[in-house]
Structure formats: structure tokens, C-alpha cells
Amino acid sequence: MSTKTDKIDRLAQLTQANETTTGASLWREALRRLKASKMAVIGxxxxxVFVVVAIVGxxxxxxxxxxxTWRGEVFAxxxxxxxxxxxxxxxxxxxGRDLFSRMLVGARQTLLVGVVSMLIGLVVGALIGMLSGAAATLGGRAGARIDTVVMRFIDILLSLPSLLLAVSIAAVMGQSLTTVMIAVGVVQIPIFARLLRxxxxxxxGSDYVLAAKALGVRRRRIVLTQILPNSLSPVIVQATLSxxxxxxxxxxxSYLGLGNPDPAVPEWGVMLAQAQRFFDNAPMMAVYxxxxxxxxxxxxxxxxEAMREALDPKLRG
Incomplete structure (x- = not known):
């Protein structure tokens, strides 16, 4: 009995060391590939530049x-x-407002909306995906049923056009910048949930999970310390794309009029919406x-996309 236990312990230690080394090597190799990728450097x-402009704009x-300031000149x-x-x-x-100044200040609102929306989708979607994935992987029959119910709901959300779903949520909640962030964030939830799951x-089915099960490690610990950290790479890539x-x-x-109710506050989507009325005579108002x-x-x-290629094991040479 002790011999069998010793073998399992050695297998677990070897597997964990191999996974740690492989994971570290993967990230080092990914970073090296990113530095050498023109696409990653340009992106x-x-x-x-966008972040700097948003911060100091x-x-x-x-x-x-x-x-x-120049309202009289425009009307003249x-x-x-x-x-x-x-x-x-x-x-x-x-x-009669200065467009360059509005573009600089509007970058902050645009970045804020994008980041907050992505974080809403990432946090809620990752939580749902983690619970569903853990239930399906280590939850037995009861876990499989929970996973099935959750994933069918996620499939329903994925079947709806993202913009239509966002417009519906924004229309129900009312016109505001917070509404836009929540609506866009909700659209991102099923993507992150399905991906992480x-x-x-x-x-x-990896060896380190089997070794942990054989050692009697608690399911929660296996999920949080082993499975989840090794499953985050595609989620990080998707967060950048999202x-x-x-x-x-x-x-x-914002273009559809569901964004900030105060049109004086500069935001690129609001500026684009305002410019549509003057496109024939002032196309640059929309172009900028x-x-x-x-x-x-x-x-x-x-x-x-560069991160996706860098973290793809099939492309590592």
C-alpha cells in the first residue's frame, strides 16, 4: 500500500513540476513571439497612444x-x-466647439466605456464558465445536469445578435452611459462563459488532475489551484479582442441615441451621431x-490576434 502511495506521490510531483515548467515556458515563449511580431508591436x-491620450487628453x-467659443462665427x-x-x-x-479638443477629451469616455464593459463581461462570464466547467469536470452526474442547464441558457444568449441584444437591454434600462456599459457587458458574458468552460x-482530463484526484485533493482546490489557472490563456486573449x-x-x-443623455459631453460615438445631420456639408465632423x-x-x-498566435501551441516551433 505504501509503495502504491509513493508512486502516486512521485507521479503528482513529476506532473506538477512538468506542468509548472511547461506553463512558464509557454508564457516566456509567448512573450518572445509577441516581441518579434510586427502585428503585436503595431497593435x-x-x-x-490611445491610453495616453485618454489619460492626459x-x-x-x-x-x-x-x-x-466660435458659435457666432459658425452662424455668421x-x-x-x-x-x-x-x-x-x-x-x-x-x-462652434473645437473638434480637436472634443476628440482628445472624448477618448477618455470611449476608453472608460470599453474597459468597464469588457470587465463586466469578463468577471460575470468567467464566474459562470468556472462554475459550469467545474461542475462538468468534477461534479459527477449532478454536476453534468447543472452544466447542461447553464450552457443551454448561454446558448440562447449566443443565438441572439449581439447588437440587437445590447439595444434591447439599453432600451429597457433607459438612456445613460452606465446603461451602455451594462448592455455591452451583458453581450460579452456568454462569450467568456463558453470559452472558459x-x-x-x-x-x-490532464495528468495533473488525475493525480490530484488520486491523492484525494478536494475538488474545490483542484479547480482553483490547478484547472482554472491553466485555462485562462484563451480568456486573456478574448478579453483583448472584446x-x-x-x-x-x-x-x-451612442449613435442610436442610447448613450449619454447630455450631448455636450464629448464621446466618439455621440460625436459621430451628432455629425450625421451635417454629413453633406461637414463630412469631417463624422470622419474624425x-x-x-x-x-x-x-x-x-x-x-x-498576435496573442492568440503566440499562445497557440500548434504554432510554437
Whole structure:
């Protein structure tokens, strides 16, 4: 009996050491691949610029973003768009406000909406995915039934178009910036839940889990200290990609009039919505926030795809 126990102990120690070494090597190799990837460098550079602008933008803005300083000049031109000039780098909007200042300040609101929405989806979705994955992996028949019920509900959410679901939630909750963040976050929940649950199921049959079961380690400890940490790689990648999606969807809700009820507060989606009425005479009012949204989403997408490739074991050479 003692010989069998010793063998199991040695197997567990060997498996744990191998998994730890492999995990560490995976992250080191992933970091090396990211540094060598032009796509990752470009994406990280775009994100860094966006974050810096969002943080220091209000202090860099040459004019107050809500001040209608040149309102008289705009009305004197019979509402014609005032283009870029030395005093106003991006020109003026329809109320005589400086567009460059509004773009700088609006970056913070856009980043806030994207990050908070992603965190709502990540935290709630990861919690659901962890519970479902743990139930399916170590919960026996009762756990399998719980997993089935939870996953069918997640499948229902996934079957709905994301933008339609977000619009429905925002319409029910009312017009506000908080509503936009919650609506976009709820749309992200089933994605994270399904992803983490699938990753945990893949890890459930690993040697280190079998060794832990044989040693009599509690199920909760196996899930929290072994299965969950080794299942987070795809979730981290998805979080980066979801930031891009969250920014686009938040801008879409603001464009539809479900965002901040105060149109004076600069936010790229709100600015894009306001510009649609003047697109024929002032197309640049729409171009500036649209380009900002596209480039920012592109940065997160490039970094996310590079991380996906770097963490894919099939691509490691």
C-alpha cells in the first residue's frame, strides 16, 4: 500500500513540476513571439497612444470641449463647417466647439466605456464558465445536469445578435452611459462563459488532475489551484479582442441615441451621431470620430490576434 502511495506521490510531483515548467515556458515563449511580431508591436503602439491620450487628453486640449467659443462665427457662415486652421486643428462643429479638443477629451469616455464593459463581461462570464466547467469536470452526474442547464441558457444568449441584444437591454434600462456599459457587458458574458468552460473541460482530463484526484485533493482546490489557472490563456486573449468589440458596440449604441443623455459631453460615438445631420456639408465632423474608433479597435484586434498566435501551441516551433 505504501509503495502504491509513493508512486502516486512521485507521479503528482513529476506532473506538477512538468506542468509548472511547461506553463512558464509557454508564457516566456509567448512573450518572445509577441516581441518579434510586427502585428503585436503595431497593435500595442496604437493602444499605448490611445491610453495616453485618454489619460492626459483633458490637459492637452487647447480649448474647453463644451465651450461654444466660435458659435457666432459658425452662424455668421450660415451654419457652414469651419475647417482645419491654426487655431482649430480639426475645425469647428455645428455649435462652434473645437473638434480637436472634443476628440482628445472624448477618448477618455470611449476608453472608460470599453474597459468597464469588457470587465463586466469578463468577471460575470468567467464566474459562470468556472462554475459550469467545474461542475462538468468534477461534479459527477449532478454536476453534468447543472452544466447542461447553464450552457443551454448561454446558448440562447449566443443565438441572439449581439447588437440587437445590447439595444434591447439599453432600451429597457433607459438612456445613460452606465446603461451602455451594462448592455455591452451583458453581450460579452456568454462569450467568456463558453470559452472558459470549454478550456476547463479540456484541462479536466490532464495528468495533473488525475493525480490530484488520486491523492484525494478536494475538488474545490483542484479547480482553483490547478484547472482554472491553466485555462485562462484563451480568456486573456478574448478579453483583448472584446475591448475592440466593446468600443464599437458602445459607439453604435451612442449613435442610436442610447448613450449619454447630455450631448455636450464629448464621446466618439455621440460625436459621430451628432455629425450625421451635417454629413453633406461637414463630412469631417463624422470622419474624425469614425477614424478614431476604427484605429483604436484595430489596435486591440491586432494585439489580440498576435496573442492568440503566440499562445497557440500548434504554432510554437
Amino acid at each position: 500595442a503602439a496604437i493602444i499605448a 483633458p490637459w492637452l486640449a487647447p480649448h474647453a470641449p463644451t465651450a461654444q 457662415n450660415q451654419g457652414q463647417f469651419v475647417g482645419a486652421r491654426g487655431e482649430n486643428w480639426f475645425g469647428l462643429d455645428h455649435l 470549454g478550456s476547463m473541460l479540456a484541462q479536466g 475591448l475592440a468589440t466593446a468600443i464599437i458596440e458602445a459607439a453604435a449604441l 470620430p469614425a477614424v478614431g474608433i476604427i484605429i483604436t479597435a484595430l489596435g486591440f484586434t491586432l494585439l489580440g
